[in-house]
Amino acid sequence: MGFFAPLFLLGAIAVALPFWLHRLQTQSSLRQPFSSTMLLETTEQQVHVQKKLKYLVLLSLRVAVLLILALVFAKPFLPRPAAAPASGQEGTYLVLIDTSASMSRDGVFDRAVTAAYGAIESVPAGALIQVLDADDDVSRVSELSADKSMHRSAVSALGVSALRLDFGRMMTTIDRLAESLPPPVRLHVISDFQDSAMPARFADLVSSQVAEMIPHSVGMLPRFNRRIEYVRDNFDEVDIGIVAGAGAGATAARIELLLNDEAIDARVLSETGRATLQFSGLRPDVGDNRLTVRLDNDDDLAFDDQWFHVIENVPPAPIPLITLNDRGLPVKYLSAALESDAAYRVEPMLIGDADFRTLSRYRWAIVDDLASLDGEQAAALATFVQQGGSLFAFVGERAAGAERLPISGHVVRPTGVGAGPDEFMTVGQLDTRHPVLSRTEGWFNVNIRRNIAIDPLAGDQVLMRLENDVPLLIERRLGKGRLLMLTAGLDNRWNDLPIRPVFVGFIIEAARYLSGVDRVTKSFTAGDTLTLSLVEGASGQVLDPEGNAVLSLAGTTRAQQIKLNKPGYYEVYTPQEGYIVAVNTDPRESDLNTVATATLERWVRAMGGQAPTDGRVTSEFDPEPLELWHALIFLLALLVIGESMLGNANLTPLRKTLSSSH
Amino acid sequence: MAALQASQSSARELLRPEVLASLKNLDLVARSVVEGFLIGLHRSPTFGFSQEFAEYRAYSEGDDPRFIDWNVFARTERTYIKRFLGDTNSHLMILLDASASMGFGGPPVSKLRYGQFLAASLSFLASRQHDAVGCMVFDEQVRDYRAPSTRAGRLQSVLHCLDSAEARTGTKFDKPFEKFREQITRRGLVAVISDFYCDTTNLLAGVRPLAWQGQDVVLFQVLDDQELTPDFGGNVLLEDLESGRAVEVAPQFMRETYPERMRAHIDSLATAAAGIGADHVLVSTSDSLDQALRSYLMFRQRRQ
Numbered sequence: 001m002g003f004f005a006p007l008f009l010l011g012a013i014a015v016a017l018p019f020w021l022h023r024l025q026t027q028s029s030l031r032q033p034f035s036s037t038m039l040l041e042t043t044e045q046q047v048h049v050q051k052k053l054k055y056l057v058l059l060s061l062r063v064a065v066l067l068i069l070a071l072v073f074a075k076p077f078l079p080r081p082a083a084a085p086a087s088g089q090e091g092t093y094l095v096l097i098d099t100s101a102s103m104s105r106d107g108v109f110d111r112a113v114t115a116a117y118g119a120i121e122s123v124p125a126g127a128l129i130q131v132l133d134a135d136d137d138v139s140r141v142s143e144l145s146a147d148k149s150m151h152r153s154a155v156s157a158l159g160v161s162a163l164r165l166d167f168g169r170m171m172t173t174i175d176r177l178a179e180s181l182p183p184p185v186r187l188h189v190i191s192d193f194q195d196s197a198m199p200a201r202f203a204d205l206v207s208s209q210v211a212e213m214i215p216h217s218v219g220m221l222p223r224f225n226r227r228i229e230y231v232r233d234n235f236d237e238v239d240i241g242i243v244a245g246a247g248a249g250a251t252a253a254r255i256e257l258l259l260n261d262e263a264i265d266a267r268v269l270s271e272t273g274r275a276t277l278q279f280s281g282l283r284p285d286v287g288d289n290r291l292t293v294r295l296d297n298d299d300d301l302a303f304d305d306q307w308f309h310v311i312e313n314v315p316p317a318p319i320p321l322i323t324l325n326d327r328g329l330p331v332k333y334l335s336a337a338l339e340s341d342a343a344y345r346v347e348p349m350l351i352g353d354a355d356f357r358t359l360s361r362y363r364w365a366i367v368d369d370l371a372s373l374d375g376e377q378a379a380a381l382a383t384f385v386q387q388g389g390s391l392f393a394f395v396g397e398r399a400a401g402a403e404r405l406p407i408s409g410h411v412v413r414p415t416g417v418g419a420g421p422d423e424f425m426t427v428g429q430l431d432t433r434h435p436v437l438s439r440t441e442g443w444f445n446v447n448i449r450r451n452i453a454i455d456p457l458a459g460d461q462v463l464m465r466l467e468n469d470v471p472l473l474i475e476r477r478l479g480k481g482r483l484l485m486l487t488a489g490l491d492n493r494w495n496d497l498p499i500r501p502v503f504v505g506f507i508i509e510a511a512r513y514l515s516g517v518d519r520v521t522k523s524f525t526a527g528d529t530l531t532l533s534l535v536e537g538a539s540g541q542v543l544d545p546e547g548n549a550v551l552s553l554a555g556t557t558r559a560q561q562i563k564l565n566k567p568g569y570y571e572v573y574t575p576q577e578g579y580i581v582a583v584n585t586d587p588r589e590s591d592l593n594t595v596a597t598a599t600l601e602r603w604v605r606a607m608g609g610q611a612p613t614d615g616r617v618t619s620e621f622d623p624e625p626l627e628l629w630h631a632l633i634f635l636l637a638l639l640v641i642g643e644s645m646l647g648n649a650n651l652t653p654l655r656k657t658l659s660s661s662h
Numbered sequence: 663m664a665a666l667q668a669s670q671s672s673a674r675e676l677l678r679p680e681v682l683a684s685l686k687n688l689d690l691v692a693r694s695v696v697e698g699f700l701i702g703l704h705r706s707p708t709f710g711f712s713q714e715f716a717e718y719r720a721y722s723e724g725d726d727p728r729f730i731d732w733n734v735f736a737r738t739e740r741t742y743i744k745r746f747l748g749d750t751n752s753h754l755m756i757l758l759d760a761s762a763s764m765g766f767g768g769p770p771v772s773k774l775r776y777g778q779f780l781a782a783s784l785s786f787l788a789s790r791q792h793d794a795v796g797c798m799v800f801d802e803q804v805r806d807y808r809a810p811s812t813r814a815g816r817l818q819s820v821l822h823c824l825d826s827a828e829a830r831t832g833t834k835f836d837k838p839f840e841k842f843r844e845q846i847t848r849r850g851l852v853a854v855i856s857d858f859y860c861d862t863t864n865l866l867a868g869v870r871p872l873a874w875q876g877q878d879v880v881l882f883q884v885l886d887d888q889e890l891t892p893d894f895g896g897n898v899l900l901e902d903l904e905s906g907r908a909v910e911v912a913p914q915f916m917r918e919t920y921p922e923r924m925r926a927h928i929d930s931l932a933t934a935a936a937g938i939g940a941d942h943v944l945v946s947t948s949d950s951l952d953q954a955l956r957s958y959l960m961f962r963q964r965r966q
Contacts, residue, residue, distance in 0.1 A: 031908070034900035035766035035773070035889055036859035039923040043897065043912035 001076050001628070008073035011066070018062040022055055055650055061643040068636045078626040090127035091184040091211070092144070094174070095119045095151065097158055098191030099133045100165035101303050101526070101589040105192075109160050111218040112190045116155045119188040119216065120148050128182060131155055134191075135163035136527040138173040144181070162303060162526040162567045164586040165191070168199025171207050178209035186212045187607075192219030193595040196588040206606045213607035215600060222592035224250045226297055227304035229274075229587060233291065233311045237280040240293055240307075244272040245592075253297035259283075259311075260290050284313040288522070288580040290569050304590040308568055308582035310522040316345040317515065320365040322373075322381075324351050330368035330394065330490035333498035337507035344511055356380035364389055364514040369396030369489060370405055378406035386479030390514035395452045396489030405454065408476055408483055413453035424449045424495075428467040434475070435513045436484070437463060442502035448472065448495045451488040484510060516576050524564050524583045532560040532574060540574035545583070679771045679779065679947060689821050691779055692786035695951050719743050726812060729792075752850055753794030753810040755877075756781045756820075757842065758827055759856030761801040762903040765829030766857075767886030767947050774829045776947040777855040777884050780954050781824045784853055787955060789817045794850070796820065799827040800838035809845065832904040833860055839868035849876040853958065858883050859904075862927075862934050870938050879940035880961050882954060883931065886947050890924060892916045 003009065034040075097116050103109045116131070123129050131141040131154045142154035178185040187210045191197075199205065222245070229241035240255065252270035256263055257279055265279050282291075288310050295305040319338060323331055326348035335346040351372060357380070359365055365384070367373065370393040373381065385391050385407070399405060402412050424447040432438050443464070453470045456462050464473035476483045488495050497503050524530065532539040539560050542550040545568025551560060564570060564583045572579050595603075721730055721741035731744040758781050764774035771779070785795045789812075796810030797820045808816070808823045833856070842852075852872055858865060858881065872879050894913050901908045911920075928944060935942040943957045 031899040031901060032894075033766065033903050035763040035857060035886070035903055037900060037902040037905070037907055037909045038859050039920060039927060040900060040909045040911055041915065041919070042909050043915055 001078055004075035004077060006074055008075075009070055011070035011073060014066045014070070015063045018059055018066070022059045055646075058643065058646050058650055061639055061646060065636065065639045065643055068632055068639065072629050072632045072636060076628045076632070078628060090124050091186065092128045092130065092178075092181040093119075093123045093186050093188065094130050094132055094178070094181075094210075095155075095188045096132040096134055096138070096170075096174070096190065097141075097155065098135075098165055098189075099158060099161050099163075100135045100194075100197070101160065101162050101585045102165075102192055102194050102301070102592065104160040104303055105220065105300055105592070108192055108218055108220060112192075112216075113155055113158070115190045115216040115218050116188075117152055119190065119214070120151050120155070123148070130181075132174075132177075133158055134170045134173075135161045135165050136169070137163075138170055138177070161565065162585045163565060164525075164527060164589050165194070165197045166199060167197045168201070168204035171205050175207040175209050178207065183209075184211035185209060186214065188214045188216060190216040190218060192592075193217050193600060194219070194589070194591060195593045195595050196591040198595060198599070202602070202606075205603050211608050213604055215604060217594070217600075219592070219594050223300040224272075225300040225304070225590060225592065226253050226269075226272075226295060227299075227301065227587065227590045228293055228295055228307040231291065231293055231307050231309040233282075233309065235284065235311065235313065236282045237278065238282060238291060238309075238311075240277045240279070242269060242275045242277065242295070244269075244275070251298050253295050253299075256294045256296065258290075258292040258294065260285065261292070282311070284311045286313050286315060288312055290580060290582070300592065301590055303567070303585050304587070306567075308584055310569070310580050310582045312522065314343060316343055318345050318347045318362065319511070320354075320359065320362055321346050321348045322351055322354060322365060322367045323348055324369065324372050326350055328368070329492060329498070330396070333490050333503070334366060334368065334507065337498075337504045338511055340504055341508050341511070344508075351377060356384070359384040359389060360387070362389065363516065364511075365391055367391065367393045369394060369398050370407065370485065371395065371399035371402045373406050375406070382407045382478065385481035385483060388480035390481050390516075391483045392510055392514055393483060393485045394489050395454075395485060395487045396491065397450075397494070399452045405452075405485075407478070408457075408474075408485060410454040410457060410474075413455065425451075425466040425468060425470075427464055427472065428469065429465040431461075431463045434461075434463050436473075436475075436506065436510050439509055440502050440505040442500060446495060446497050446500050446502065448488055448497075450494045454487055482514070484514060522579065522581050524581055525586045526565060526567055526583055527586070528564050528583070530560075530562045530564055530570070530572065530581065532562065532572070538575045540572060542573070543571040545569055679776055679950070689782070689786075689818065692782035692821065695779065695783040695955070696786045696790065726792075753796065753812075753848065754784065754788040754851045754853065755810055755842070755846060756784055756795070756797040756824075757838070757852065757854045757856075758797060758799050758824060759801070759833060759854070759858075760799050760805060760827040760829055761833035761856075762829050762831055763833065763857055763859050764884070766903055767888065771947055772829070773857055773884045773886055773947055774827065776945070777882070778824050778827060779951060780882060780884070780945070781853070781855055782821055783951055783955060784958055785817060785820050785824070787958070788851075797823050798838065798842055799823060801831045802834045802837070804838050804841045807841075807845070810848075810850065829903075835860060835865050835868035839872065843871055843875060846875075846877070850878070851961075852877045852879045853882060854879065855882040855884060857885055857889075858931055862930050865931070866934050866938060869935075869940060873938045873940060878961070879935075879938075880958065881931070881935050881940055881942045883928065883942065883944045884947065885944065890921070890946060892920060 095116050097112055099109075103112060120129060120131075126146055128144050128146055129142075129148065129151050130144045131151045133139050133141050141158060142151045145151070174187060178187075187207075193215065224245065226242060226244040229243045230239075231241075232239045238257070242253075242255070244250065244253075250272050252268055254266060254268050255277060256266040258264065259282060264282065267277060269275060269277065284291075289312075291309040291311050293307040293309065297305070299305070316339075321331060321334055325331070331346075331348050335348075338344040338346050346366075354377070356377060359381070365381070367381070381391060391407070393407070395405065399412055404411050426448065427443045427446060430437055430443055437443070448466060451466070451470065451472060454474075456471050456474060457476070459477060460471075461475040462471045462473070463475055464471070466472050470487070472487055474483075474485045474487070476485070488497070490498055492498065530542065532542070537557060539551075539556055539558055541556050542560075542562050544550055545566050550562055550570075564581070567583050567585050570581050570583060572581060719742065721727075721743050725743050729743050731742050734740065734742045734744075758774075758777055760774060764777060765772050767773045767776070781797065785797065788795045792812060794810040794812045795817060796808050797806075798804060798808075799806040806823045806826065808820050854869070869879055869881075894911075894916050897910060897912055898916075899908050899910045932942040932944075941957070941961050943954060945954050
């Protein structure tokens with residue numbers, strides 16, 4: 001047994017203290033009844049040092065606690081015995097080849113393939129081999145077999161991807177994979193060992209299932225490289241960030257801008273370091289526009305010389321707002337909230353002038369007071385909803401005198417919230433799972449002075465209730481469409497919702513929900529996944545940058561998580577709309593700095609191998625020692641509990657004595 | 663002569679507390695003590711205690727008709743009372759302290775048991791002299807009370823009252839003495855048996871009115887040897903039987919200071935008793951009972 005901090009063993013000297021304490025006697029234990037203490041006088045307590053120790057069990061516990069405490073601080077360990085492979089069993093050899101984007105440098109992947117051949121040849125005859133490739137995931141390239149020719153063929157078929165390798169995630173996968181392989185498992189890692197691929201925690205690099213790791217570093221010293229770091233657009237302007245690293249062979253670069261595959265501008269950049277180029281006067285078409293930035297220069301990496309970007313030019317969607325007063329407060333509040341998002345434009349429609357037949361042109365509409373509709377208008381709106389439209393309705397003061405709400409059919413109760421100026425309710429329950437409410441906060445600060453009390457009908461989904469359990473926000477399916485109804489008006493006499501921060505977010509989320517269009521991200525990194533949700537039995541289709549359909553016909557009827565592996569533009573078609581997303585290689589793959597030699601040596605040692613020498617490592621198992629402090633802490637806890645109980649038991653008679661003497 | 667000496671020696675054995683401790687019946691204890699005491703007293707020139715005829719006197723209302731000499735009545739048709747020596751037609755009231763501190767002592771007997779022996783013996787002795795005998799057992803309150811009487815069976819009642827006393831709670835003299843004063847109107851002898859662990863001033867406040875009332879008071883202070891000359895090997899935590907208070911004392915204190923304090927306490931009690939005309943008799947639980955009885959008779963004789 002060894003100690004990581006042996007000086008703490010000096011703490012064991014403290015065991016002298018309980019020995020001393022257990023020799024002290026401060027109180028006589030001889031207690032006798034006496035007729036009267038009237039004539040007696042308390043003698044001053046005397047501390048005696050006894051020759052004999054008292055309470056030996058308690059003393060033993062206390063000494064043990066102190067000794068173990070000193071041991072815990074000294075961090076004892078046991079060296080783990082070396083695990084030799086079982087005689088007659090060769091185990092498994094994994095040959096892992098890094099196929100991440102950085103391996104696409106000139107000559108690097110060829111060296112990797114050569115190293116893989118060498119690794120396969122070095123495996124003893126009869127041992128099992130499996131070839132793996134690793135980018136953002138680890139994949140089996142060949143079956144587990146001792147047939148070396150088969151593995152060589154598998155290696156020759158490998159190519160470089162546009163994805164990023166993370167060593168931490170790689171080792172986690174290897175660890176799981178090695179569990180099912182015949183031990184001992186030895187791992188050949190053939191990679192350029194990018195420093196940017198290292199995980200945040202060193203512990204993530206260590207696998208308990210792999211007996212030895214043999215690294216093959218095939219990277220070369222980084223040469224000059226210039227890369228595009230980012231592209232940001234402001235509709236007709238675009239900023240391009242370019243980074244040129246140090247290194248020999250710096251050359252000027254030509255930056256070319258292509259909008260929808262047409263070259264629109266170009267510049268020459270000769271400076272190295274970080275630079276930002278601004279291009280303006282872009283005239284994107286309506287809808288999604290492909291903006292491709294190309295860097296034409298002679299540098300180390302090719303994949304980071306172009307960047308794919310999508311410029312959105314979507315006109316705001318008109319939203320009919322059906323109202324009795326187009327200059328009223330509800331119209332102002334709703335217009336201000338909706339038009340805070342450039343995607344929406346409010347079109348007020350006076351009820352008397354509105355032609356409800358035109359509603360079919362819109363996806364959804366708003367009514368600021370549902371009870372202001374007459375029977376014919378209500379029927380026209382109901383038909384609009386039945387046929388798939390959505391309606392966002394507020395129930396204002398006109399509903400106070402109605403018996404039943406139009407379209408929804410809810411019966412109006414005579415009593416809502418009290419009409420007194422100082423009486424108000426707040427929100428009591430909130431269904432935060434609903435998309436309209438999931439991203440909004442601050443509902444509990446809203447004061448509701450008046451609302452229309454209704455009882456929910458069968459099929460209603462009550463999304464929000466007041467403190468008195470009266471529904472405040474209800475969603476109801478009507479035919480193919482849906483009705484979202486707030487049982488309060490947007491008059492500041494009824495509530496202070498419009499002046500609360502939650503209002504704008506709520507209206508925008510309701511607009512997205514009712515329009516059926518959610519904001520989608522248009523920029524991805526290679527390896528990300530695109531989610532296609534199922535709407536009305538279809539999820540949609542995706543075309544990859546080469547124009548190939550990603551999903552089969554059956555796949556278009558299921559919700560999908562599509563991995564975006566290739567840099568370029570993916571065309572996405574959903575039941576609601578079609579759009580384009582741009583995919584770029586992770587910029588970290590352009591960082592060609594390699595893992596420090598000391599770090600790599602530490603990694604190899606942690607895995608049970610020797611430090612790499614000339615790119616090749618021989619094996620000798622030297623596992624980490626077994627630390628004992630965990631067990632000692634547990635034992636210490638038990639001893640402390642025992643000491644407390646025993647000490648308490650021993651002190652009880654003394655306490656009785658003391659309490660009776662006072 | 664030898665037979666007489668043997669008889670006296672055997673009788674004195676009966677007065678020793680360790681012998682009496684083996685007797686469970688207090689009546690038997692009293693008889694044994696008194697008989698033994700009287701045998702030893704037989705030849706004593708000091709005390710003329712016997713049933714010898716003294717005089718006749720005219721019967722008056724209130725006299726016990728058992729003592730009327732019917733032979734004289736037959737001859738003279740007058741009622742005369744026949745009086746004997748030592749028969750003073752007095753009454754004895756025994757006040758026995760049964761507080762918790764009286765439970766201390768022994769072996770062979772605790773202070774309370776010794777007090778019970780003493781009280782029973784006094785009662786028996788008084789009864790033989792045709793004195794009315796009563797008793798009161800007290801601690802903080804009057805626990806039991808028998809009014810003095812010469813009626814047949816009174817002695818048994820008094821002995822039962824004494825025998826049933828058990829040591830418990832604290833001691834207070836004021837209330838029991840006040841109750842006693844309310845009950846007793848006739849003059850007589852009052853024997854207080856206690857360890858008198860109390861403030862002397864307070865005790866006198868209770869006893870003094872009795873003296874003023876004309877009662878003749880004798881204080882029997884019963885103490886154990888361990889109280890008089892304590893012997894503890896080391897530090898000891900002594901717990902007060904009445905208050906529960908515990909005091910840790912060193913052996914040196916118990917050897918040197920405590921006996922001085924005890925002696926001063928006894929002296930102050932004796933001085934105070936003398937000041938009000940009462941007698942103070944200190945008895946140890948290891949003493950034979952004849953000394954206490956002798957003190958009683960001397961006191962009784964002085965009163966006559």
